[in-house]
Amino acid sequence: MGKDRVRQELRALLADPAVGFAALPGDEFFAALKQACQDGTANPALIADCERRIMSGEVGPRELHQVLFAASDRHGWAGVRALALAAAGQVPGAAVAVLGLEAQRLGVAAMQVTESAADGGFTATASLERDGARVEGKAGYGGSKKTARQAAALSLLAALTGLAVPADGDPPAAPCDFPDDPGLRPADLESWLDYQVARPSPDPELATAVGPGKLTARSVYLLLFEADPRGWAGARAAAWEALVSAPVMAGGVLSMYSQARGWPTARYIQAGERSALAFLPAPDGLVVGAPSRAATAKAARAGAALALLRDLAPPARSQTRDSGRTTAGRSPVTVLNERAQTGVISDLCYEHDVSGPPHAPVFTCTASCAHATGSYTCAAEGRTKNEAKTAAAAGLLDQITGQERSAAAQLARAAEAEARSARGIFGRLLRAGCGLDFGDRRFEVTGPADAALEGPLAAFTVPLLEALPVLATLDGPAADGSAAVLHESARAWARAARSALEAVAARRVYPALDAAGRDCWRLAGSAADGGFADAVAEALLRPPGARLVIGDLPYAGRARVLDGDAAEWADRCAEAADPTPAAAMSVRVQPPASAGSPLTAELHAPRLGHPEHRMLRRAARDWPPLDRIRRDGTLGGGDAAELLGPARDRLAAHGITVEWPAWSGASAQARSRGHGARIARSRSAVSPTWPGSWPWTANRSPKPRRTRSPPRTAWRGCTAGGC
Numbered sequence: 001m002g003k004d005r006v007r008q009e010l011r012a013l014l015a016d017p018a019v020g021f022a023a024l025p026g027d028e029f030f031a032a033l034k035q036a037c038q039d040g041t042a043n044p045a046l047i048a049d050c051e052r053r054i055m056s057g058e059v060g061p062r063e064l065h066q067v068l069f070a071a072s073d074r075h076g077w078a079g080v081r082a083l084a085l086a087a088a089g090q091v092p093g094a095a096v097a098v099l100g101l102e103a104q105r106l107g108v109a110a111m112q113v114t115e116s117a118a119d120g121g122f123t124a125t126a127s128l129e130r131d132g133a134r135v136e137g138k139a140g141y142g143g144s145k146k147t148a149r150q151a152a153a154l155s156l157l158a159a160l161t162g163l164a165v166p167a168d169g170d171p172p173a174a175p176c177d178f179p180d181d182p183g184l185r186p187a188d189l190e191s192w193l194d195y196q197v198a199r200p201s202p203d204p205e206l207a208t209a210v211g212p213g214k215l216t217a218r219s220v221y222l223l224l225f226e227a228d229p230r231g232w233a234g235a236r237a238a239a240w241e242a243l244v245s246a247p248v249m250a251g252g253v254l255s256m257y258s259q260a261r262g263w264p265t266a267r268y269i270q271a272g273e274r275s276a277l278a279f280l281p282a283p284d285g286l287v288v289g290a291p292s293r294a295a296t297a298k299a300a301r302a303g304a305a306l307a308l309l310r311d312l313a314p315p316a317r318s319q320t321r322d323s324g325r326t327t328a329g330r331s332p333v334t335v336l337n338e339r340a341q342t343g344v345i346s347d348l349c350y351e352h353d354v355s356g357p358p359h360a361p362v363f364t365c366t367a368s369c370a371h372a373t374g375s376y377t378c379a380a381e382g383r384t385k386n387e388a389k390t391a392a393a394a395g396l397l398d399q400i401t402g403q404e405r406s407a408a409a410q411l412a413r414a415a416e417a418e419a420r421s422a423r424g425i426f427g428r429l430l431r432a433g434c435g436l437d438f439g440d441r442r443f444e445v446t447g448p449a450d451a452a453l454e455g456p457l458a459a460f461t462v463p464l465l466e467a468l469p470v471l472a473t474l475d476g477p478a479a480d481g482s483a484a485v486l487h488e489s490a491r492a493w494a495r496a497a498r499s500a501l502e503a504v505a506a507r508r509v510y511p512a513l514d515a516a517g518r519d520c521w522r523l524a525g526s527a528a529d530g531g532f533a534d535a536v537a538e539a540l541l542r543p544p545g546a547r548l549v550i551g552d553l554p555y556a557g558r559a560r561v562l563d564g565d566a567a568e569w570a571d572r573c574a575e576a577a578d579p580t581p582a583a584a585m586s587v588r589v590q591p592p593a594s595a596g597s598p599l600t601a602e603l604h605a606p607r608l609g610h611p612e613h614r615m616l617r618r619a620a621r622d623w624p625p626l627d628r629i630r631r632d633g634t635l636g637g638g639d640a641a642e643l644l645g646p647a648r649d650r651l652a653a654h655g656i657t658v659e660w661p662a663w664s665g666a667s668a669q670a671r672s673r674g675h676g677a678r679i680a681r682s683r684s685a686v687s688p689t690w691p692g693s694w695p696w697t698a699n700r701s702p703k704p705r706r707t708r709s710p711p712r713t714a715w716r717g718c719t720a721g722g723c
């Protein structure tokens with residue numbers, strides 16, 4: 001919807017004859033030019049301003065590429081296209097940059113150049129694949145490889161566009177050297193960067209010309225993603241300074257990054273009017289930048305794009321200055337003493353020893369200290385005590401600085417991985433204002449407006465164990481010190497996670513059994529949270545590696561059903577931690593659906609929580625048919641007879657009553673006489689089918705009835721308020 005709206009606005013702009021294109025900034029002019037070329041629109045004012053910009057050198061390779069490859073001769077662009085080709089030959093590196101953009105548009109490999117030495121100079125031939133065939137330009141000549149390559153690129157550009165090379169019949173003029181002009185135009189600098197960025201380091205004259213005020217969005221992209229981070233460190237620092245001072249360029253740089261690699265474009269999550277987050281689907285996984293807050297929605301999107309670029313740009317290799325200062329003449333003993341005084345190291349100690357003959361003693365010094373990364377020791381020898389001490393201090397300092405470099409590199413890799421790991425993405429989405437749902441021991445992230453996330457982030461879930469560290473610190477400031485904009489559901493789950501972690505730390509955990517009788521861990525007083533705290537206890541006390549250390553045992557390995565003494569022990573532990581009494585329950589015997597149908601029974605309880613499950617397990621150990629009633633509701637004839645006798649008493653001892661439907665006066669009498677009544681039955685009454693011709697009595701044998709069955713009206717309901 002956003003892209004369609006932008007297209008409509010650009011088309012309305014192109015259709016308005018009163019628009020002054022000269023007043024448009026560079027990015028807006030390029031957007032209008034691109035839309036006009038795509039639609040085949042011939043706006044005279046746009047064409048005239050495009051010609052003016054080319055003549056004045058205000059355009060870069062992207063505008064030249066649009067004019068040369070997207071504009072049509074039939075709409076009055078012929079003269080501008082010829083002018084664009086001439087401009088590509090006059091600006092060093094412009095033809096190479098335009099061909100690079102065309103290779104990206106076609107989705108083919110970059111331009112190939114064949115170079116050879118000629119009389120007094122060099123010869124180069126450039127080619128590019130198009131429509132399955134390789135197009136090759138004429139040979140280019142120059143006094144250096146650079147000028148020959150530029151001439152070959154211009155010839156290939158003419159072959160691809162069907163235009164004539166300027167000054168046809170003569171070799172193209174060699175591009176001039178880098179202009180020593182403090183007022184160098186940004187377009188010229190961009191062209192030179194296009195040409196030189198593949199080198200290990202820039203030319204000195206180019207390096208001095210790179211500054212924040214002279215870098216276009218493409219220049220920033222080339223420095224951050226195409227230049228060598230080590231050789232171009234100074235220029236890359238200038239590129240970052242330009243981005244920070246003008247974050248509006250970040251979106252364009254991000255688009256160039258994804259287009260150059262053929263990836264989908266970056267997308268944004270807008271949380272309100274002042275917060276945004278950018279993410280990019282990459283082949284090796286999703287990359288999510290840190291959320292950004294600003295005064296306006298546009299500024300927030302620019303800040304989000306800048307944050308994502310920080311995760312995508314290759315970091316420069318960190319350097320430690322201590323070793324440089326030591327080699328510059330500073331004593332390692334002095335450096336170590338300074339570090340000890342500032343608290344960087346502690347327990348700095350030197351131990352001396354001497355060996356050898358008196359006329360040629362050998363001094364040995366052992367230096368040691370404690371550092372945040374560990375304890376270090378270094379021994380060295382010397383002809384004098386000071387020489388040995390200096391050598392030992394130098395070795396100790398090298399150990400410390402080497403470990404510091406390693407730790408700094410690890411931190412940099414961890415920061416870079418945060419944008420790609422499930423835990424890091426989870427935290428950044430929540431800090432951007434996304435909502436949160438919990439189920440099946442996983443968290444699912446929803447959109448800021450409680451709507452489902454779309455695209456690569458749809459149904460994004462994180463396991464509970466991965467989410468806990470993020471939720472525990474969610475209310476704190478972000479890595480950049482900014483406050484998070486949290487959804488109310490995220491705040492609620494963060495509070496619940498911290499409470500559960502505090503309970504585990506306070507050892508308010510106990511072993512128990514779940515509803516199916518399997519071993520599990522629980523937190524005391526966590527029944528009201530829907531099982532979240534118990535899930536936290538289970539995740540922390542039964543981690544994936546527990547059974548590798550302890551073995552596949554209950555409460556450490558896989559969950560399994562416990563029975564016998566183990567189940568009774570677990571229930572006693574749970575009852576001691578959670579002494580809540582169980583609610584009264586009843587087994588309701590149901591009448592048969594028809595003559596000859598089996599009896600059924602149902603278990604009724606006002607609630608079914610942990611105490612009730614404990615009661616049922618104990619009752620089932622006393623009377624095993626209760627498990628079958630819970631499972632499928634079937635009741636055999638023998639089981640029914642037991643319920644009229646001692647089984648009823650055993651269940652009642654656990655708090656479970658037996659309720660019978662009333663079908664005759666004799667059965668009502670049998671129930672009213674209590675457990676002392678003697679129940680007699682015939683062989684047919686033991687059958688699991690209902691003995692329709694043998695009604696129950698309360699004292700002796702059943703009385704045979706040949707024609708009558710128990711009347712339906714006799715089933716007046718259960719004794720405890722109806723069935």
